[in-house]
Amino acid sequence: AELILQIQSYIDKNTVVIFSNTTCSLSTKVKELFKSMKVPYFSLELDQTENGQKLQEALYQLTLETSVPVVFVQQQQIGNYSKTLKAHEEGKLQKLLEMNGPN
Amino acid sequence: AELILQIQSYIDKNTVVIFSNTTCSLSTKVKELFKSMKVPYFSLELDQTENGQKLQEALYQLTLETSVPVVFVQQQQIGNYSKTLKAHEEGKLQKLLEMNGPN
Ligand SMILES: N[C@@H](CCC(=O)N[C@@H](CS)C(=O)NCC(=O)O)C(=O)O
Ligand SMILES: N[C@@H](CCC(=O)N[C@@H](CS)C(=O)NCC(=O)O)C(=O)O
Numbered sequence: 786a787e788l789i790l791q792i793q794s795y796i797d798k799n800t801v802v803i804f805s806n807t808t809c810s811l812s813t814k815v816k817e818l819f820k821s822m823k824v825p826y827f828s829l830e831l832d833q834t835e836n837g838q839k840l841q842e843a844l845y846q847l848t849l850e851t852s853v854p855v856v857f858v859q860q861q862q863i864g865n866y867s868k869t870l871k872a873h874e875e876g877k878l879q880k881l882l883e884m885n886g887p888n
Numbered sequence: 889a890e891l892i893l894q895i896q897s898y899i900d901k902n903t904v905v906i907f908s909n910t911t912c913s914l915s916t917k918v919k920e921l922f923k924s925m926k927v928p929y930f931s932l933e934l935d936q937t938e939n940g941q942k943l944q945e946a947l948y949q950l951t952l953e954t955s956v957p958v959v960f961v962q963q964q965q966i967g968n969y970s971k972t973l974k975a976h977e978e979g980k981l982q983k984l985l986e987m988n989g990p991n
């Protein structure tokens with residue numbers, strides 16, 4: 786339960802959260818997507834985090850994603866790389882990011 | 889030297905060799921490329937091979953590629969995923985595969 790709380794806290798405290806592996810090019814690609822949108826993100830590098838494997842199990846319990854990367858925007862689970870790319874192409878990421886905006 | 893000989897022997901004995909990780913989607917994508925061409929390949933799954941890390945170091949010495957996947961066709965180093973995709977688009981893979989063909 787504590788690991789799930791830890792995962793949840795990353796999600797709650799950051800507009801964009803990417804659960805990632807440093808050596809994974811799909812993870813790199815999804816970060817580049819947000820960079821290209823000039824959107825800051827927090828990435829948790831599971832391969833370089835203490836308890837990374839246990840955290841990834843907790844991530845699975847929370848998200849049902851068995852893989853990396855996993856993306857959250859405004860506390861909403863977007864999903865894996867291909868789901869994130871699709872959400873971007875559908876303008877859905879932009880919509881979420883505009884929530885709580887200066888308007 | 890023995891590990892390099894081991895790597896070289898995979899290359900020599902197989903028309904297409906893919907040095908791969910089972911959990912890596914770029915590795916999966918490059919296999920799908922050859923499947924779509926109906927071309928059989930041998931893949932060495934470094935994450936599931938005894939001495940996989942040492943083999944990957946030997947692979948680096950041989951190829952100067954620090955990553956997976958690494959692809960050889962007809963004993964020629966094609967390179968990583970993006971180089972392989974490019975070689976495919978340029979018809980270069982097809983040319984190599986037609987060597988030693990029934991013609
Ligand atoms: N289609 C998925 C692929 C996800 C995937 O296969 N991720 C791999 C790394 S590329 C993975 O997490 N493998 C299991 C692991 O590393 O624990 C996506 O779009 O993100
Ligand atoms: N641009 C390269 C990316 C290669 C790459 O970054 N591979 C990653 C896995 S996706 C890797 O090997 N990381 C280091 C490792 O796993 O040892 C390509 O086209 O193949």
Ligand code: FES
Pocket residue numbers: 808809810811812911912913914915
């Ligand atoms: S580990 Fe290779 S693409 Fe994720």
